Amino acid sequence: MIKDDVLKNIENVYTNPSSCRNCRMNSLCISTSLRPEELYKLDQVIKRGSPFQAQQAIFKSGDKYSSVYAVRSGSVKTSCIDADGREQVTGFYLPGEIFGWDGLADNFHHNTAVALETTSVCEIPYHQLELLVSTTPPVNRHVMKLVGKEINADQKLIALLAANSAHQRLASLLLSISARLAQQKLSSTRFRLPMSRGEISNYLGLTVETVSRAFSYFQRAGYLKVNKKEIELIDKRRLERLLTNPEECD
Amino acid sequence: MIKDDVLKNIENVYTNPSSCRNCRMNSLCISTSLRPEELYKLDQVIKRGSPFQAQQAIFKSGDKYSSVYAVRSGSVKTSCIDADGREQVTGFYLPGEIFGWDGLADNFHHNTAVALETTSVCEIPYHQLELLVSTTPPVNRHVMKLVGKEINADQKLIALLAANSAHQRLASLLLSISARLAQQKLSSTRFRLPMSRGEISNYLGLTVETVSRAFSYFQRAGYLKVNKKEIELIDKRRLERLLTNPEECD
DNA sequence: AAATCAAACTGATTTAGATCAACTCAGCGT
DNA sequence: ACGCTGAGTTGATCTAAATCAGTTTGATTT
Numbered sequence: 261m262i263k264d265d266v267l268k269n270i271e272n273v274y275t276n277p278s279s280c281r282n283c284r285m286n287s288l289c290i291s292t293s294l295r296p297e298e299l300y301k302l303d304q305v306i307k308r309g310s311p312f313q314a315q316q317a318i319f320k321s322g323d324k325y326s327s328v329y330a331v332r333s334g335s336v337k338t339s340c341i342d343a344d345g346r347e348q349v350t351g352f353y354l355p356g357e358i359f360g361w362d363g364l365a366d367n368f369h370h371n372t373a374v375a376l377e378t379t380s381v382c383e384i385p386y387h388q389l390e391l392l393v394s395t396t397p398p399v400n401r402h403v404m405k406l407v408g409k410e411i412n413a414d415q416k417l418i419a420l421l422a423a424n425s426a427h428q429r430l431a432s433l434l435l436s437i438s439a440r441l442a443q444q445k446l447s448s449t450r451f452r453l454p455m456s457r458g459e460i461s462n463y464l465g466l467t468v469e470t471v472s473r474a475f476s477y478f479q480r481a482g483y484l485k486v487n488k489k490e491i492e493l494i495d496k497r498r499l500e501r502l503l504t505n506p507e508e509c510d
Numbered sequence: 511m512i513k514d515d516v517l518k519n520i521e522n523v524y525t526n527p528s529s530c531r532n533c534r535m536n537s538l539c540i541s542t543s544l545r546p547e548e549l550y551k552l553d554q555v556i557k558r559g560s561p562f563q564a565q566q567a568i569f570k571s572g573d574k575y576s577s578v579y580a581v582r583s584g585s586v587k588t589s590c591i592d593a594d595g596r597e598q599v600t601g602f603y604l605p606g607e608i609f610g611w612d613g614l615a616d617n618f619h620h621n622t623a624v625a626l627e628t629t630s631v632c633e634i635p636y637h638q639l640e641l642l643v644s645t646t647p648p649v650n651r652h653v654m655k656l657v658g659k660e661i662n663a664d665q666k667l668i669a670l671l672a673a674n675s676a677h678q679r680l681a682s683l684l685l686s687i688s689a690r691l692a693q694q695k696l697s698s699t700r701f702r703l704p705m706s707r708g709e710i711s712n713y714l715g716l717t718v719e720t721v722s723r724a725f726s727y728f729q730r731a732g733y734l735k736v737n738k739k740e741i742e743l744i745d746k747r748r749l750e751r752l753l754t755n756p757e758e759c760d
Numbered sequence: 761a762a763a764t765c766a767a768a769c770t771g772a773t774t775t776a777g778a779t780c781a782a783c784t785c786a787g788c789g790t
Numbered sequence: 791a792c793g794c795t796g797a798g799t800t801g802a803t804c805t806a807a808a809t810c811a812g813t814t815t816g817a818t819t820t
Contacts, residue, residue, distance in 0.1 A: 343753040343754050344754045420592075421672055488816090
């Protein structure tokens, strides 16, 4: 019977280690709060390709928009080319996070997405997701939530860039990464930054020198320890206070 | 008969001056590219309240998210309160444009929306829109397009704030407003800015003094004429060149 | 292990825009 | 017709971050 077949597949969802059901990321990702039937449908639609190498593009600006992506392991930056032809980093994505909504408006990507290290992603073909959305209201609600998160993240960055000092911007990025790692039950105090100083400074609207000096200052002030990309947050409390206060310098 | 009733209502869509069908904005707004039946359903759902006065809030940060809004006439700013308690303007919305997606992620508004002048809006109750989305694929596609536009606009602003000078930022805002007015078949060279210098400078991550000086510089350089909020763009070409070039000063 | 090269750090100097301080001007109420 | 208020402009000064100019480190090649 067809019905038996479906049931057997639903069972697979429970045992297949690469299914959404068993994915370590599922609490953040697209499958959150879906019921088994919905999860099964989603699982059917997701493509799990081979990993991307560091610096490899997942999609490029101008590409036809066909999918959104969830980071499974590794990390990704998205960037666009602005009016004067320079790259502008618009986001960093860690495991469990979704990227690729930038093609929604006109079916072409405006961003380029690049793996920052060896990275595997789940590809969710947008056309399929659209079908799922229109037949399964909880999926619709969840997709809108994810898109909403992207909007809120972008607006948070706007506020950061418009009104905060170099120290505040870097502190904010470090605390954001820390909090996002915590959500994945990873250490929020010791971690390795997947991106270069150049990528950080570009994202924060600063120069590499300023970012480098900010790291040195934070270390001197005892807020953290840096060794290249290795970070240990020592006094998170004071970093947080930096964000709200006009900054008591040196 | 019920069917006759429906037909009669569809007819009303054609004659009722406040229906989406007859709205001057409909080429930009949510009703674009919808077929008569879909348009009719949308029309049924939209609330058209009495206009808001200047400075009046349409929704406030923390409000339960229940609707998105289309500007019918007038204009709106959205802003949020950032970490250190100061206001940060995140967007300006002109006739035909949609705002209010900031509540999508968690059903609470993160922004406050305020009328910049006497403004009338169409309110689209989100729950109803959600129903419409799940029963009418073209509506779904259109809603995703609109949300995508918001994401792209936010990312464009990120790039502007991260990498552009004061002159470039102001030029970019003026050209953006000009282009958006043109879409409404309004003059793209002579217009009245609905927002104050303070709101412009906040949005662009600058001070009022810097914005004021930039206006004066543009006028001296013959790019435009300013009289308080009245703007006449004289040399749009050169303003555009400002955005791409490292800026040939004075 | 010497040579090459890029990323990151640090110091000296410059500068765009912030800050501080007047001043102008258009309402607006009395 | 009067000051009063707040938005906007302009000028003088200050400063955070950019720019310019090395230096250090570490990875990769030979």
